[in-house]
Amino acid sequence: MTQGPGDPPELIWRKSSASTTGECVEVAFGPDSAYVRDSNSLDGAVLEFSRSDWAAFVVGVRRGEFDCP
DSSP states (O other), X not given: OOOOTTSOTTOOOBOOTTOOSSOOEEEXXXXXXXXXXXXXXXXXXXXXXXXXXXXXXHHHHHHTTTOOO
């Protein structure tokens, strides 16, 4: 994935291999943070989360806490 102008150079952006429509988010990991951005807006906002917050989010996803009713 490409770097945005404000991204630290060490970030490697990834998106799901299931992403086929281009309507996706990308994630990258730094030493202490996880970063999320819109794959269609590389110059747009980047959300930053602590590694512990990201880990808690992943656990919640795996448990189905964010599934639609």
